[in-house]
Amino acid sequence: MEEQRIASFPFVPTNDLPPVVERAEGCTLYFADGRDVLDAGGGAVAVNIGHGRTEVADAVAEATRRVSYVLPPWVTEERIALVELLRSRWLPSALTRVGFTSGGSESVDTAVRLALAHFAALGKPERRKVIGREASYHGLTMTALAISGHQSRRSTFEHVLADHPKMPVDDAEGLEKLLWDEGPETVAAVIAEPVVGATAGALVPSDGWWSDVRTLCDQHGVLLITDEVMTGFGRTGRQFGIDHWEVVPDIMVGGKGLSGGYAPLGGVFTTDEVVAPIAAQGEGLMFFTYSAHSAACAAGIAALKILEDEDLVVASATKGADLLERLRRLEGHYAVREVRGLGLMIGIELVAGMSGDIDGPGARPGAKVVAEALRRGVWVYPAGDGNVPDALLVGPPFTITDVEMDRLVQVVAESISAVYGD
Ligand SMILES: Cc1ncc(COP(=O)(O)O)c(C=O)c1O
Known part of the structure; x- marks a missing residue:
């Protein structure tokens, strides 16, 4: 489909074209441009049983x-x-x-x-x-x-x-x-x-x-x-x-x-x-x-x-505890204020709008982290407002595998470093 048509789909078009998703299976979205994306946000934290059932x-x-x-x-x-x-x-x-x-x-x-x-x-x-x-x-x-x-x-x-x-x-x-x-x-x-x-x-x-x-x-x-x-x-x-x-x-x-x-x-x-x-x-x-x-x-x-x-509520509890522990390691980065959550609903609160060297007060570096992660093949859901101006929500399908969790943690860590520096 030609780019001009795709760009006109959102009410308020941005400079970025929305992805065209051709199909989805398990925790993976297959984009029309050939990329595979790990759906670690479950779309808008909705997809719990995985795609393609x-x-x-x-x-x-x-x-x-x-x-x-x-x-x-x-x-x-x-x-x-x-x-x-x-x-x-x-x-x-x-x-x-x-x-x-x-x-x-x-x-x-x-x-x-x-x-x-x-x-x-x-x-x-x-x-x-x-x-x-x-x-x-x-x-x-x-x-x-x-x-x-x-x-x-x-x-x-x-x-x-x-x-x-x-x-x-x-x-x-x-x-x-x-x-x-x-x-x-x-x-x-x-x-x-x-x-x-x-x-x-x-x-x-x-x-x-x-x-x-x-x-x-x-x-x-x-x-x-x-x-x-x-x-x-x-x-x-x-x-x-x-x-x-x-x-x-x-x-x-x-x-x-x-x-x-x-x-x-x-x-x-x-x-x-x-x-x-x-x-x-x-x-x-x-x-x-x-x-x-x-x-x-x-x-x-x-x-x-x-x-x-498939006992997926229990899977959400056990995999969530495991993923929380893995993601907590990110708290060692100065930009990560806290990693928290219950089950497979995990938030990564970022320091935001505070460091002049990112984009100055009021900036939303979290959105940049989300974009960086997507570029690297992982979707996480942007969150934050008011007292928690910037955060990421991790909410994958409960069927997420160990290998996928590893990839998710690695890509989020890389994306935070890419935006905030090490
Ligand atoms: C807690 C909560 N309530 C209500 C809504 C609104 O739901 P919907 O977007 O399906 O209208 C959302 C959506 O994110 C939500 O997270």
Whole structure:
């Protein structure tokens, strides 16, 4: 395909042509220019079972052949099977209500609508605020962005984003103070990622934080929403990120790993108690046209079955611990502030915008490291914002091999040296 045409594909073209990916297999992307690239970012930290799984493709084809589309409130075999699989094998037992969307942002938006509709149905419409976190990302719909603390992604739209308070990142007392400052009777929900992903590069909270947040929500009658779009479905070495702290939310949101990247699929999971007042009013929540799409549900079932059959959640835990140890050696480089994470969700925080000899304050050398790594045949996901201005996210498929891990560590190390010097 001629370069001019390819260059016109992104909304905002850059000087770099986007890669054209011809096919993908396991952890490898095959580019049209002949290069093989190790997908150590799992795309956007979505690909957990690896690329090229024909079982998933077959399941999608079979579902599509049978029923291409039905109205979302109607039900197909694939949807029934996915709901049952999630309820019986994946979700905490309290989360009995399962809805599907086309991705993370839609799911977050739906979770917020659920929380607001819950309180409206209880005759408490004044509970309308959703407390987010200072460093957080929940998606790009205007509501998901409004509850996100990702400054650079918000900046252009700040003037139109609804005003939702933000709690400090890892400080339960800060949340308590915020609840009192805002007036707990005005707060519908608190939302947070179990491990902060794109904003802060796999920032793991201190041990008691999640249970303190749960307690505060209970004390103030506030719903707790966990955003498992990145951390869910094995990414952190447990089924869900929140499982590390044994906390059960009132609403959980999933995406990415739910279909392993094979179809646009998000999920919203909640309790009978959250839904009951809405149902009692005889109301539902309006659907998206592609909610619970049968082919996407089929991809979800097939992906979850592979995770189960191949014990890939455990693989994420064990390989993640191994990879974390190998990557921690990078902390010997002056540019690496910290390497951290859980399972195969690993962040490499870089010093950024501090050393005048890179590009001066505000520079994003991390983006250069990502570009260097890609040039050397490894994709890692760029991360960082606010207090963690520059980071890399390593989130490969759980099928990554030992040799691939070696290559990944070596290329990341070389790329950091190429940008920052030794
Ligand atoms: C924690 C979290 N929530 C929500 C989203 C938004 O998901 P999507 O891009 O599928 O809309 C993302 C995407 O990166 C995410 O990491």
